[in-house]
Amino acid sequence: MTNNEIHIHPPVAVAEWIGQAADGFLRLLDQTLLPTETTYLDCRSREDVFDAIRRLVVRGAPAIGVAAGYGMVVGSQVIPNDADFPAELETLAAYLEKSRPTAVNLSWAVRRVLQRAKSTSGDAAAIRQAMLEEARAIHAEDEKMCLAIGRYAEKLITPGMGVLTHCNAGALATVGVGTATAGMYLAHAMGRAFTVYCDETRPLLQGSRLTAWELQQAGVNAVVITDNMAGWVMKEKRVQLVIVGADRIAANGDTANKIGTYSLAVLAARHGIPFYVAAPYSTFDLTLKSGEEIPIEQRGSEEITAGLGRRTAPEGIATYSPAFDVTPAELIYGIVTDRGIAQPVKEQTIRGLMA
Numbered sequence: 001m002t003n004n005e006i007h008i009h010p011p012v013a014v015a016e017w018i019g020q021a022a023d024g025f026l027r028l029l030d031q032t033l034l035p036t037e038t039t040y041l042d043c044r045s046r047e048d049v050f051d052a053i054r055r056l057v058v059r060g061a062p063a064i065g066v067a068a069g070y071g072m073v074v075g076s077q078v079i080p081n082d083a084d085f086p087a088e089l090e091t092l093a094a095y096l097e098k099s100r101p102t103a104v105n106l107s108w109a110v111r112r113v114l115q116r117a118k119s120t121s122g123d124a125a126a127i128r129q130a131m132l133e134e135a136r137a138i139h140a141e142d143e144k145m146c147l148a149i150g151r152y153a154e155k156l157i158t159p160g161m162g163v164l165t166h167c168n169a170g171a172l173a174t175v176g177v178g179t180a181t182a183g184m185y186l187a188h189a190m191g192r193a194f195t196v197y198c199d200e201t202r203p204l205l206q207g208s209r210l211t212a213w214e215l216q217q218a219g220v221n222a223v224v225i226t227d228n229m230a231g232w233v234m235k236e237k238r239v240q241l242v243i244v245g246a247d248r249i250a251a252n253g254d255t256a257n258k259i260g261t262y263s264l265a266v267l268a269a270r271h272g273i274p275f276y277v278a279a280p281y282s283t284f285d286l287t288l289k290s291g292e293e294i295p296i297e298q299r300g301s302e303e304i305t306a307g308l309g310r311r312t313a314p315e316g317i318a319t320y321s322p323a324f325d326v327t328p329a330e331l332i333y334g335i336v337t338d339r340g341i342a343q344p345v346k347e348q349t350i351r352g353l354m355a
Contacts, residue, residue, distance in 0.1 A: 008147070008185050010171040010178075012038070012214070015058060015066050015139070021132040022077065022125060026070040028058045031172055035213040043067075046075030046092060053099040053106070056204065060173020061247045061283055062142050065105030068096050069135035072113040076131060081124040089117055102256055102297045102324050104248040104285045109138050139175055145280040146176025148338035153183025153243065153278055154190065156336075161194045162239040164230060167201040167258035168210040169245020169278065179278040180245045181215070183336070188220050196222045197233055201258060203307040203321075227260050234271040242268045243336070246279040253329030253345035254291025255279075259322055265331040274333040281337055281354055291326035299323045 016027045026043040032055060033039050041057055043049045049071030052058055058067045075092040079085060093110045100106060116134035120127050157163060169180035177185045184196060196215055201207035208224045215222040225233060233239055242264055248256045255261075255277050268275040288294060299321040305313035313319075334343035335350070342349045 008150075008177055008189055010143075010174075010176055012171065012217075014063050014172060014175050015070065017070055017073075017132070017136065017139075018042075021073055021128040024073070024132075026067065026074055028052055028067060029172070030057050031059060031210060032057055034172075035209055043071070043074060045078070046071060046095060049074055050096060050099045053096075059206070060168060060170075060245070061103040061105040062146070062174040062176075062179065062280060063172070064100060064103050065109035065282060066135070066139050066142055066175050068099075068106045069109040069113050069138045070132075071096050072110055072117075073128060073132045073135055076117075076124075076128050079124070085124055085127060086118055089114055100297060101295045102247050105282050108282050109135075112138065142174055142280070143176040145282075145338040146174050146178055146182050149179055149278050149280065149336055150177060150182030150186040152341055153276075153336045154186035155183075156241060156243070156274075156276065157183055157187040157192060157194055158240075159192050159194065161241060162197060162233075163194060164197045164199070164233070164239045164242045164264070165211060166199045166207060166244045166261050166264055168206040168214075170211050170214050172210045172214055173245060178245075179280065180243045181211070182278065183243070184215070184220055185218060188218065194221065195238075196220060197230075197239060198222055198224050199227050199230060199260065199264075200224060201260060202227055203303045205308070206258070227263075230264055231267045231270075234267055234273060239273060241274055241276070243276040243278055246277050246283050246335075247324060248288075248294050249277070249279060249284045249335065249350075250288040250291050250294060251284075251286045251350060252290050252347045253332060253335060253342065253350055254294070255327045255329075255332060255335070256291065256294045256296070256324045257327065259325050262325040262327045265327045269331050275327075275331060276334050276336055277327075277332055278336040281339060284350065284354055286351065286354065291328065294324075294326055296325075297323040
């Protein structure tokens with residue numbers, strides 16, 4: 001069986017639109033409660049969507065983009081029909097974009113829905129309907145992009161291999177089968193046996209809470225390790241491939257991803273292990289020359305001092321909490337996209353794939 005004959009579906013619905021454009025709402029899987037609770041949150045206002053993105057109810061660049069696209073529809077519902085609709089939508093877009101600055105998919109989706117609204121003639125109802133159609137198109141495209149990434153990435157995974165991943169770039173970070181995990185799901189569906197080492201990913205443990213959970217649900221052999229074990233499992237030759245997701249990729253291939261990714265790339269280079277990034281075309285920001293221009297989100301100190309509700313540091317202690325780091329292109333063996341693998345990782349190759 002070839003990978004083109006396999007069609008797999010995400011193990012759980014991350015984002016779903018319920019109802020019509022005029023009075024519908026966005027339903028999100030609350031990932032802050034996983035793996036112990038499977039609970040859904042209904043977002044009926046722009047504030048609900050902003051808060052859900054900011055609090056990581058929905059997270060992962062592609063899923064954030066989908067949620068923000070639907071958020072534009074939700075937010076438009078309270079704009080009076082006789083208002084200056086284009087101006088109000090611009091304000092709404094700017095508001096949603098501030099929820100998380102690093103993931104480029106957010107602004108990409110918001111601006112795409114906004115552009116659809118501006119190019120639609122008719123009354124407010126017609127514009128809202130067009131916005132919903134565009135948000136749904138973004139949703140459907142993400143599912144297809146994930147599968148396309150998987151068709152390229154599964155070829156990297158061989159029987160008996162150990163694969164290391166960081167944070168969650170899986171089905172929970174998209175509305176499809178993930179980016180970094182897409183190849184894993186396809187390889188598993190093709191009957192290949194391999195082991196995935198999931199970094200815990202401190203401070204919010206997205207690797208152990210989310211990636212390990214979804215892989216376990218799918219029957220993929222997963223092993224949880226703490227972040228500071230990664231170098232040792234590489235030295236022990238348990239890992240032959242590292243593949244991670246991305247929140248923003250600059251024109252030269254420098255990649256922003258969850259904090260700790262840069263360390264993995266350095267370790268992989270030291271041990272001669274191929275380090276791959278997996279991301280759809282929408283994660284590339286070709287307006288940025290290098291990773292030095294990528295904005296890095298700073299998170300609250302409580303995520304370090306009292307993560308998941310338990311205090312692990314003294315009251316009043318100073319913290320430094322960047323949510324992301326940037327891995328330079330020179331440490332990336334290849335970037336797996338829905339349009340092929342960018343290799344070697346340099347601007348000319350990337351622009352050729354994205355053209």
